[in-house]
Amino acid sequence: MVMHQKAKVNMNSEIIVTEVKKANQLKQEGKLEDAITVYRGLTEKLYRELGKLLSQQKNWDEAIATYRRALELNPEDYECHYQLGEAIYQRVMENPETFFSKYNLAEVTHKDYQIFDPELPEICFLNDQAFLQATAHLDDATYTIEWYKVYLRRSLSEAEKQACINWLQTPGHSRELGIQVWREGLAEFQTLLKCSYMTVGLEEAINCYRSAIELYPYHHPFYKGLVESLTKQGKREEAISIYHQLGLYLAEADRMDEAIACFQNIPNILLSNDQKTYDLIWDELNELRPINTVVNLYYPSEISLNAAYEYFANSIQYTVVNLWSLNDSDRLLLENLGLSIENLGLIKQDNITLEEIYINSFDDRQGFQLSRKVKRHPKMSRYYQWDKAINLQQSIVETGFVYSVCPFTGKILRSNQSFYVEPFILYRFVGKEVFYLMYGDWMGSKQCIYLPSQELIIALDQFPTTNFIGLINMFKTYSISNWQKIKSYISPKKKKICAVVGIFNVGHYVWNELSGIYYLEKNETINNIDNFLVSCYEHIMIDDIFPSIPSGKIIRLNSGNEVIFQNIIENNLFAVRLIDTFIEEELAKQIYQTSLRKCTQKFLEQVEIAKNHFPLLWITLRNYKRTWSSQIEGTANIIKSLHTHFPNLAVVFDGWSVPERDKEDASNQTHIKALEKDCLQPILNLLPPEITTYSTIGHPIYETIVWAEAIDLYSVPLGTGMTFVTWIASKPGVGHGTKDYYGPVEDSFSPLYRENAVPPVLISKEYITEDNKNNPDPMTRNYDCDWQVIYNELMQILQNLPKRV
Incomplete structure (x- = not known):
């Protein structure tokens, strides 16, 4: 390479010497015009060579000035146009802001700027005084919305809006000061401003590249720049179209290998910015931009879930509005x-008559x-006030569609497009524009x-535990990672109905x-389900509890979430979660009888022996969140005190049971079981050896x-552990836990x-103390209570409990 460069320099030197001799000869012969032409061409070559040397030293400003002098001498020098474009490109990328100011691009x-104009000027051209004058008549809320749109190019959350309004209305603050401070x-604005400087600066380089191509359209590097x-x-x-144009030029010039290479290199050049690709794909899937089949050819077939989620989580700003508390x-x-508030209120409703109006509005x-x-x-719950979606489910099961109205126009719509993000399903509707209705969670509500x-x-x-933004970001991530399959899936073709079954929490698995x-x-519509995904x-296999479900309809997966999402779109399924909130006695018996059939004879004999004890006390241990702080000593004291009155007492310690199909790595149950066993052993160490004990920890569910x-009776912390002794067995007992759960x-x-x-x-809340200081979250914080309060309630139950043995 070095020898090649030396040879090139020597060659250029020889050419220059030859040209100088030629010009001198012409001058001596009196041919001044010809001599000037040679000298001018020679000067242009010298400027071009000087520009190249300056570029090698990354002295971009002098290189730009030198190339421009060369072009003044020879505006037709396509190579010089290209080199000027390269120098400008490098200078802009080095520092776009100083390029903008040095070259007077303002x-x-x-x-x-024009107020409420959807076509905004580049951020670097914004005039703060002109903006303030144009928006002076707006109230603070509208001004804040407009400022975010113009200066940050996005909408804003309710919290952001209120914070801005509060700042503006603080004594001593003003909109002028606000713009200066913001x-x-x-940092968000600074990033956008830098990008704007870059965009405007690159126009200068683009003009140079276009001039070079216009003068010599067959040279590959010009197009690449x-x-x-x-x-x-x-x-x-536009970039793809231009690169295709080069390929065609090369092919027409019988340079087919270069033409093919040109087409093959497009993805490497155009898709270097993954984040832009994510936005392009997402916009096309939601009809926010025309589908460009040319661009589609170069979208990556594989997209990293982690990278995509990180992008959406860190880059997208959502506005969250609460329909239940509109200001x-x-x-x-x-x-x-x-958007119509009345239409939104209608979407929220779950009513069987309303569903039938929707359904009958379609000719078929x-x-x-x-x-x-x-x-x-x-x-009639005092605590679950939100509307459920049981009638929405029924419409899906019986018609193969989900129904709603367009939030803009009120037009009745239906859809058979569903996307699963555990434990929610998003239904895609196309009204005035694409929108999604998300339903699910444990209770199966419209969210x-x-x-x-x-x-x-x-x-x-009100859904205080639902992380809407996190769920939408995960939905976007799954969508762009499977964009090719989704493009096929969102066609109107008929889909099979599938019920998605299986959530981590065994309580909601049973109850809901x-x-x-x-x-x-019981409603004789179960045969409408084509598949159970x-x-x-799967804590207990559903076809064992419900023999009416043919095994051939069940598709069992070894994972959840994304695998379910993919199965739905790959197999053209329309998903629903079958949710109810009432457990009939017959269902409880079916669950028990199914469990009984699965147990070994040896285990059943052990249970029969245990039933010779009275009382047979169930105590649930909980040692991973919402833990009873004095659980070890308190439990041991309760058992020992009861034993003094009931020497035939035996205890069943309940903890993490193993679901029938759950895997160790799927639920992190190994960790939880270890925690609960660590809690059990100290309790056993405190008990007299004559007390018989049993344990469910780590055993099949x-x-x-x-x-x-x-x-006979139980003592349990409030939560999932109550499932077995209440919803299924319906036994008497005592509960205790954090106050918000009561x-x-x-x-x-x-x-x-x-x-x-x-x-x-x-037990009365007055006996509960909570660790509010170290953990404000009632879903996870620990609590404490006096064991004697629990003991007294158990004794009260035992006094009214018929003795079995």
Whole structure:
């Protein structure tokens, strides 16, 4: 390489010497015009060579000036146009802001800001005073929305809007000061401003590349520079078109190998910015931009889930509006977007008559009525106030569609496109624009409306534990990672109905999922389900509990979440989660009888022996969250005190049971089991050896269910552990836990949700103390209580409990 460069320099030197001799000879012969022409060409060559040397030293400003002098002498020098473009490109990428100021780009022709104009000027051309003057008549809320749109190029969350309003209304603050502070202090704005400087600066390089191509359209590097600059500006479609043009030129010039190489190199050049690719794919899937089949050819077939999620989580700003607590700013936002609050309220409703109106509005369903063979149990909870989606489920099962109205126009819509993000399903509707209705969670409720065009999330009711933004980001991540399959899936062709079954929490598996399947069986609509897509969290196999489900309809997966998402779109399925909230006695018996059949004879004999003890006490240990702080000593004291009155006492210690199909790595159960065993052993060490004990920790879940039927009473922390002794076995007992759980537990384990329920006795809240200081989250924080309070309640139950032996 070095020898080649030396040879090139020597050759150029020889050419220069020859040209100088020629010019001198012409001058001596009196041919002055000819001599000037030679000298001018020689000077242009010298400037070009000087420019190359300066570029090698990365002295971009002098290189730019030198190339421009060369072009003044010879405007037709396509190589010099290209080299100038390269020097400008490198200078812009080195420091776009100083390039913008040094070369007076603020003076170039540009678009000025007009209020509420959807076509905005480049950020680097924004004039703060002009903006302030144009928006002076706006109230603070509208001004804040406009400022975010113009200066940050996005919508804003309710929290951001309120923070801005509060700042503006603080004494001593003003909009002028706000722009100054936000310009200097917001890293997000600084990033956008730098990108804007780069975009405008690169126009100078692009003009040079275009001039070079116009003069000599067959030279590959000229196009490469142009394409790279356009890609940096985000103009990918134009870049692809230009690169294809080069390929055609080369092919027409009988340079086929170069033409093929040109086409093959497009992905490497155009898709170097993965983040832009994510946005392009997402926009096309949601009809936010025309589908460009040329661009599609170069989207990557594989996209990293982690990289995509990180991009959406860190780059996308959502606006979240709560339909249940709209303020004036929310109403103005919805009004400006053309969204009807009445339509949103209608979407929220779950009513069988409303569903039938939706269904009958379509010609192929006129005269249709949903099945009413079995009545739903009325829901009268004081704590679960949000509307469920049981009638939405029924429409899906019986018609193969989900129904709603367009939030803009009110037009009745239907869809058979579903996307699973555990434990939610997002239904895609196409009204005035694409929007999604998300339903699910444990209770199967309509959760929110999501509009991709505005990155707007409208929560339909109070769901304090639902992370809407995280779920939408995960949905986006799955979508762009499977974009090719989704493009085929969102066609209107008929789809098979599939019920998604299997969630990590065994309590909600029993209470909500099994009761949902049970209702369909009783309503004689279960045969409408074409497939049951069952995750690894199948605590008890559904076809053992419900023999009416043919095994051929069940698709069992060894994982959850993304695998379910992919199965739905790959197999053209339309998904529904079958959810109910009432456990009938017959269902509880089916669960117990199924469990009984799965147990070994040896185990059943052990249970029969245990039943010779009275009382047979069930104690659930919980040692990973919401833990009773004095659990070890308190439990031991309760057992020893009861033993003094009931010497024939035996204890069944309950803890983490192994689901029938769950894997160790799928649920992290090894860790939880270890924690609970670490808790059990110290308790056993404190008990006298004559007390007989048993343990369900680490044993199959069906054995736990059989144990629950055998015991006489229980003491449990509030939570999932109550499933076996209340919803299934309906035994008497005592519950204790964090105070925020009391209300929901009082409802959930009452006759409102379980036929023939024996509600738990909850110890008075006055005896509960919580670790609020170290953990403000009631879902996870620990608590403490006096063991004697639990003991006294157990004794009260035992006094009224018939003695078995």
